[in-house]
Amino acid sequence: MAYAYLFKYIIIGDTGVGKSCLLLQFTDKRFQPVHDLTIGVEFGARMITIDGKQIKLQIWDTAGQEAFRSITRSYYRGAAGALLVYDITRRETFNHLTTWLEDARQHSNSNMVIMLIGNKSDLESRREVKKEEGEAFAREHGLVFMETSAKTAANVEEAFINTAKEIYEKIQEGVFDINNEANGIKIGPQHSAVGGASGAGGAGAGGAAGGGCC
Amino acid sequence: MQKMLSRFSDVLQTAADVLAPPPTRLEDFEYHWKMILNFYQNYDESSKVHIEDTRIPHHLHQMLQLIVDEEKEQQGGTVGPCLEAIVQHKICVLDALTALAAADRPPGARSLALTTGTALLRRTRQPCVNSVHVYRPLQRMLIQCNESPASPTEKEEVELLLTLCGLVRKEPGLANVFTTPFVEDKASLLSIPEDIQKLIPIKSKVQTPKHNTLFEVEFSSNTLRHMPIVRTNGPEDGNTGSGSADDASCKSQKTVYDDNDKFLLIDLLLSYLNSADNQVVLRACEGIMIVSSLPEDDIANLVTSCSPVCEAIVDKLAVKYKCIPFNTEPTDVDNLNITWAYLAQDYGDKAMNKFQGYRELTSFYSWLDYCDTLMKECHPTIAAHLSRTFRQSFLEACAEAGVRSPRHAALATAVLAKCLRAVDAADLISEFSNWLVGEGEVPEWPLLHKLISNCLTDNHDITLETLQFFQTIIEKGTEHSIHRLVLSRVCSRGYLSQQPPLEDEERDRLNDVSLWRERERNREAMQQLQHEDHVTEQIHDILSHEGVDVTGQDGAQNIHKIVNSFLLLLPRAILSDPVGADYLHYIHDAHRHYQFWLDQTSTFNWPSESNYVDTTASSTHSYDSRPEADIHLDEAFDNYKPDDKSPDPAASFYIEKYNYPQKLPKVSTGDEDFDEGPFFRMLYKLLLNMPHQPYQINLHLTAIVSKLALIPHPNLHEYLLNPMLPTAKKTQTLFKVLQEVARKLSVEIPRIKNYKKVIESTRLQLMSEDPIYDERGDHNQLVESLIVLEEFCKELAAIAFVKYQHALQVAR
Numbered sequence A: 001m002a003y004a005y006l007f008k009y010i011i012i013g014d015t016g017v018g019k020s021c022l023l024l025q026f027t028d029k030r031f032q033p034v035h036d037l038t039i040g041v042e043f044g045a046r047m048i049t050i051d052g053k054q055i056k057l058q059i060w061d062t063a064g065q066e067a068f069r070s071i072t073r074s075y076y077r078g079a080a081g082a083l084l085v086y087d088i089t090r091r092e093t094f095n096h097l098t099t100w101l102e103d104a105r106q107h108s109n110s111n112m113v114i115m116l117i118g119n120k121s122d123l124e125s126r127r128e129v130k131k132e133e134g135e136a137f138a139r140e141h142g143l144v145f146m147e148t149s150a151k152t153a154a155n156v157e158e159a160f161i162n163t164a165k166e167i168y169e170k171i172q173e174g175v176f177d178i179n180n181e182a183n184g185i186k187i188g189p190q191h192s193a194v195g196g197a198s199g200a201g202g203a204g205a206g207g208a209a210g211g212g213c214c
Numbered sequence B: 001m002q003k004m005l006s007r008f009s010d011v012l013q014t015a016a017d018v019l020a021p022p023p024t025r026l027e028d029f030e031y032h033w034k035m036i037l038n039f040y041q042n043y044d045e046s047s048k049v050h051i052e053d054t055r056i057p058h059h060l061h062q063m064l065q066l067i068v069d070e071e072k073e074q075q076g077g078t079v080g081p082c083l084e085a086i087v088q089h090k091i092c093v094l095d096a097l098t099a100l101a102a103a104d105r106p107p108g109a110r111s112l113a114l115t116t117g118t119a120l121l122r123r124t125r126q127p128c129v130n131s132v133h134v135y136r137p138l139q140r141m142l143i144q145c146n147e148s149p150a151s152p153t154e155k156e157e158v159e160l161l162l163t164l165c166g167l168v169r170k171e172p173g174l175a176n177v178f179t180t181p182f183v184e185d186k187a188s189l190l191s192i193p194e195d196i197q198k199l200i201p202i203k204s205k206v207q208t209p210k211h212n213t214l215f216e217v218e219f220s221s222n223t224l225r226h227m228p229i230v231r232t233n234g235p236e237d238g239n240t241g242s243g244s245a246d247d248a249s250c251k252s253q254k255t256v257y258d259d260n261d262k263f264l265l266i267d268l269l270l271s272y273l274n275s276a277d278n279q280v281v282l283r284a285c286e287g288i289m290i291v292s293s294l295p296e297d298d299i300a301n302l303v304t305s306c307s308p309v310c311e312a313i314v315d316k317l318a319v320k321y322k323c324i325p326f327n328t329e330p331t332d333v334d335n336l337n338i339t340w341a342y343l344a345q346d347y348g349d350k351a352m353n354k355f356q357g358y359r360e361l362t363s364f365y366s367w368l369d370y371c372d373t374l375m376k377e378c379h380p381t382i383a384a385h386l387s388r389t390f391r392q393s394f395l396e397a398c399a400e401a402g403v404r405s406p407r408h409a410a411l412a413t414a415v416l417a418k419c420l421r422a423v424d425a426a427d428l429i430s431e432f433s434n435w436l437v438g439e440g441e442v443p444e445w446p447l448l449h450k451l452i453s454n455c456l457t458d459n460h461d462i463t464l465e466t467l468q469f470f471q472t473i474i475e476k477g478t479e480h481s482i483h484r485l486v487l488s489r490v491c492s493r494g495y496l497s498q499q500p501p502l503e504d505e506e507r508d509r510l511n512d513v514s515l516w517r518e519r520e521r522n523r524e525a526m527q528q529l530q531h532e533d534h535v536t537e538q539i540h541d542i543l544s545h546e547g548v549d550v551t552g553q554d555g556a557q558n559i560h561k562i563v564n565s566f567l568l569l570l571p572r573a574i575l576s577d578p579v580g581a582d583y584l585h586y587i588h589d590a591h592r593h594y595q596f597w598l599d600q601t602s603t604f605n606w607p608s609e610s611n612y613v614d615t616t617a618s619s620t621h622s623y624d625s626r627p628e629a630d631i632h633l634d635e636a637f638d639n640y641k642p643d644d645k646s647p648d649p650a651a652s653f654y655i656e657k658y659n660y661p662q663k664l665p666k667v668s669t670g671d672e673d674f675d676e677g678p679f680f681r682m683l684y685k686l687l688l689n690m691p692h693q694p695y696q697i698n699l700h701l702t703a704i705v706s707k708l709a710l711i712p713h714p715n716l717h718e719y720l721l722n723p724m725l726p727t728a729k730k731t732q733t734l735f736k737v738l739q740e741v742a743r744k745l746s747v748e749i750p751r752i753k754n755y756k757k758v759i760e761s762t763r764l765q766l767m768s769e770d771p772i773y774d775e776r777g778d779h780n781q782l783v784e785s786l787i788v789l790e791e792f793c794k795e796l797a798a799i800a801f802v803k804y805q806h807a808l809q810v811a812r
């Protein structure tokens, strides 16, 4: 199916917080009660609509276990958005957010949109992290925040779509260079004629000095 | 029918449950196991019913769930009764899965067996893989399913392999389960044990061993039961361990492997690297990366010496390189931006035909990105081995030929330059650089010479691509490569001359128009000196900010002179931008770039940069320091003859105080010529040819020189950036070369009709970066080269200034 834009996402966060379940809920609208450990990276895709435009989301669900971090790092580069997930019933998954954020910021392009997700909101009785704490962390680090439940599907659509909206706005503002695929954004087939000519560059004498890549 | 019956039996069971006390988990487990056995005891091999239409998936799923559930209740990592039954080989469900996978009966059974095995390993925390009754069926299943060419279940196969890699990553001792002699002999692994055949009486598809490199080594005939799971350095003692889970410690210990040993896990993964399905390749890549990233030395040794993984990965790179079509445009190569991990999805895209060669280039660079990423993530032993293999089997055996072939040199060089730009792993960059510039005592490295001569051909495409390659080589410079390329000769300071052997006449003439005096004279005439005022102000600001007395500083005056030497190189009359509005922009850029170089070279064992500045004014040396290179080209226009002939004392500044403790300055005796080496020779030759070369070449050429000028090495610094350096007449320096070019331009350009107009319009067009302009044929190359030189001089001045400024800060 034709799309106007394609965005690449990654889902990151500690093991067992529900990353794979969030993806499954978003792409297949179902919930998986067992923890099928992710090794390497799982892939899912779905079409959404923003501003009347078809947008294809390609989502990579990464492994949360430390042992597989080498693989996860390969996906930071080239993603336009990231869902950083913790489990509201396990405080340690919240405590690890800083490490995740550092890792993401270090390996990804600086414009990557990061959405903070407190998952398993259906388990209110076992909550260990207050919603306000999530909000505060997000505010402090310039992230968008949301609590979700992969089980009841509460806010799952919103989480993925709001991230896309944020990326879309950045594109409109010209923050993202959409011709550089390393940014995790691709223009759909019907648009590609527009972006073709630009970026040839290198012709100005000023470029002799200014354009160096160091 | 089958299905109905089994449903019915489940119902009966449920009915029985109501009457009897609820069964234990183990009883449940045994029940489902019996149902599976019943099914196969009565199985008609000619039946076409798919396995999904039988109760087998249900029973297997229930058994799996029981294991998962019991584990949640187990305390302290003990094994629950269901899993215990497997480990004890009372319920050999894993062997049954292997038989199912081998026979694929009913159709679809293989896929089910593989996914069930995978799920067991992924859903349980302690799947007891170190137990012989767990790992042997898994080994068997993997080997029996590993068909060539690709089997329809390769996705499930590689998924199981990846899962095992994951387990090894978390429990390194498990690696031994996949090495000889734990991998049993061929015959045993390719058949189903007889007791299982009795339980599951279906014919295995696997009869004759296929040609499979996995078995090219004779396995020892030791049986597993007598081997300890962890091999130690000690003498082999068959009785110390047993194959049972209880005895097997899974801690990785120092183990010894010999070259004939095999690492089954990796070897199997390798066979999936050539799959037509990119998802499968991706999984195999992930598996290799997971195992290679283990910190254990013995596993790293196992990977490098007992498996051909590094060789296979590099061979694949070479194959992909050779697939790049000849007629790919070299200029298309540079804009690619590829991450290996995302490629499998991108491949389906129709946009893969963007331009000739796009698909092949994408495939090649994504594989290179994988090599590079792997090298960054893996154990240092593997990284070293992989980068050596990369050099031997890719660079030397494959890529070098392209650079040497006149027909393919442009494309081959473009591809290699992009390779070097793309890689990031230190080992890889270092091998790459060493291949380019040579090692050891070989003074004239053949490949480097080839590249240099490629730069000097008449073929502009080759020149351009090779220059870009050199630019990358410098940007990615290692201490060794920078030394080989530019420092080896400069280090001796052989360019210095004690007595500049100037002819009397010439010396007089030079002194006549010395910069110092001319500056005074032309102050109003030359608006360009506004730059100087800018700079003066800035230096004054900085100096006074640092508490230095500005008025009395020779250092400060000296930097003024250096900056002006560059800025006043071209006569004002032919300048395209006499106002020099963007000079600050150059300073800004130089700051940024210089910081890059400081970081890049911070670990290099180079003499300190503080020698750039001399804040003492005393002149303690004896040799004549009059600037021989101080010609000013406005002379060409107004034939100025000053009457004051006294030499300029301040010019002596820059040759003082270069006393490095480790190297005494060597100063040539005047008639002995300094050999700048082939690389500088090439650069000077091209620089001299600037007026007659295409704009793009000049752009890249000057970019290389400005990179060199930024390098924080004191000798290179003075050699390139000190116009007042006393040198022998025949010793070539950057400044002399630029003066020569400026001289040529100032003679030739005024001959162009309406030259001021032409200069103005050319500048406008170049600055507009209009791609159409590039394609038009009516460029004025001469004027374009003038503009490049003009901008280049600003850049050099900015670099000199920024380095001076930085040195001042360091000095304090």
Ligand SMILES: Nc1nc2c(ncn2[C@@H]2O[C@H](COP(=O)(O)OP(=O)(O)OP(=O)(O)O)[C@@H](O)[C@H]2O)c(=O)[nH]1
Residues within 6 Å of the ligand: A013, A014, A015, A016, A017, A018, A019, A020, A021, A022, A032, A033, A034, A035, A036, A037, A038, A039, A062, A063, A064, A065, A119, A120, A121, A122, A123, A148, A149, A150, A151, A152
């Ligand atoms: N109650 C509840 N359980 C959830 C929710 N999301 C996930 N889970 C459960 O949490 C466990 C782990 O979920 P996964 O999605 O597999 O975890 P993951 O983050 O992908 O973990 P890794 O793959 O190891 O990184 C599973 O048992 C899920 O059923 C949720 O929103 N509510």
Ligand SMILES: [Mg+2]
Residues within 6 Å of the ligand: A019, A020, A021, A036, A037, A038, A061, A062, A063, A064
């Ligand atoms: Mg997961």
